[in-house]
Amino acid sequence: MKKLASTLPNMIISLVSITVVAGALLGITYSITKQPIALQQQEQQQKAIAEVAPNFDNDPESEKWETEIDGNSFTVYPARENGRLTGAAVKGSSMNGFAGEIVVMCGFEANGDIKDYRVLKQAETPGLGTKMETWFRDPSAARSVIGKNPGKMKLMVTKDPGGEIDGITAATISSRAFLETLRNAYKAFLGYEKEQPSAN
Numbered sequence: 001m002k003k004l005a006s007t008l009p010n011m012i013i014s015l016v017s018i019t020v021v022a023g024a025l026l027g028i029t030y031s032i033t034k035q036p037i038a039l040q041q042q043e044q045q046q047k048a049i050a051e052v053a054p055n056f057d058n059d060p061e062s063e064k065w066e067t068e069i070d071g072n073s074f075t076v077y078p079a080r081e082n083g084r085l086t087g088a089a090v091k092g093s094s095m096n097g098f099a100g101e102i103v104v105m106c107g108f109e110a111n112g113d114i115k116d117y118r119v120l121k122q123a124e125t126p127g128l129g130t131k132m133e134t135w136f137r138d139p140s141a142a143r144s145v146i147g148k149n150p151g152k153m154k155l156m157v158t159k160d161p162g163g164e165i166d167g168i169t170a171a172t173i174s175s176r177a178f179l180e181t182l183r184n185a186y187k188a189f190l191g192y193e194k195e196q197p198s199a200n
Contacts, residue, residue: 044120045091045105052107052116053079054087065192071095074188078196086110088192090185091120097177099123102132104178106185112149114182122174129174136178142166145179150186155179 049060060077067074074092078085087110093103103121108114119133136145143166148155156163157175167175 048091048105048118048120049077049089052105052118053077053089054107054109054115055079055081056086057081060089065196067188067191069184069187072184074185076188076192078192085193087115088189090188092181092185092188093121094177094181094184096173096180097122097124098129098171098173099125102174102177102181104181104185106182108186108189112151112186112189114145114148114150116146117182119178124174125171128168128171131168131171132174132178135168135175136165145182150183151190155183155186 046061053060056079058078058080060079063078063080065076065078067076069092072093072095074090077089077091079087079089087108089105089107091103091105093101095101100123101121102119102124104117104119106114106117117136122130122132124130124132135143138144142158142164145155145165148165154162154164156179157165157167157172159167159172160176165175165179167179
């Protein structure tokens with residue numbers, strides 16, 4: 001018992017030292033990796049804008065416009081060519097995915113038709129919800145959203161009343177969240193046009 005009592009302070013000092021060192025190392029690691037991660041995310045975003053937006057010769061990021069829909073943030077990156085609005089890339093999210101947040105960059109033509117999209121973030125079930133990156137551009141059956149206009153059709157899964165899009169097999173929740181994000185991205189685009197009449 002005396003031996004244990006005499007070694008106890010040394011054990012406490014050792015544990016405290018280990019904790020302090022581990023905390024310091026985590027802090028250093030975070031500081032080292034923070035900037036590269038931010039740069040990688042920025043590059044991913046710029047690439048997504050270029051891939052989904054119509055032709056543009058402006059800097060969409062310098063003209064970004066932000067709004068909130070259903071508690072989620074949406075950012076509109078307007079695309080212009082020779083000063084004329086050709087459409088936009090809209091980044092938005094939904095927290096209603098099967099595994100939480102889904103972030104999508106959706107491109108719209110000036111008339112509101114969906115040009116393309118990129119899934120920027122998701123943690124859905126592998127082999128099921130993760131298929132959203134390719135499923136909704138597949139021309140098979142009624143899967144594709146490309147060329148569709150959320151203002152002219154019900155961009156919802158066919159399992160829901162009036163829905164016109166075939167959801168991912170066995171991943172209805174993921175499909176609903178994805179389509180919800182696109183519908184709200186369209187609302188954000190319309191909101192931008194309303195707030196920026198000179199953009200037209």
